[in-house]
Amino acid sequence: MVEKSQAQRRWPTPEILKRAKFVDDAGPIRFVDTEAAARYLALEAHTLECYRSLGGGPAYHKFGKWVRYAVDDLDAWAESCRRVTAASPVAPRILPIDRT
Template identity: 45%
Template structure:
């Protein structure tokens, strides 16, 4: 594990981060980030040569959406859970 000064990214977190690196940066599992990509609820990512990569700036911007000062703060910009929303329930039609 590398050590670094505060405010300086470790050598393995420079440029574009792979999913495992982004997960370590956010303290999330790679699988959680994969689910967020599937459901469109995660940070902005890029596909370069078939590989998924993230920038530190995009990860920080996404994480900042979840910043709160108390449990009563409005949740308009809540970072959603990595799970799909339940499909809307429609009344059955009997024509």
């Protein structure tokens, strides 16, 4: 039963592929599915699903029932998660007060 549900969720479906017109140069990939987005961010797909329901994750698009992430949104979200440690050379040094 599990295999059948995975086959039903396969996208694009064979019917869509029959109608599709393929071009040699479609340009860069703009949207990816949850699994590809998770691999891109080095996360689990379930983590992105939780972010979608709880908030705090990257922006996503809904095309009908399909969830897709724009690669630019993934890059922007990853940059917003960037942190700098206190030991970083760019962090200002605060010297202790010498009371002698």
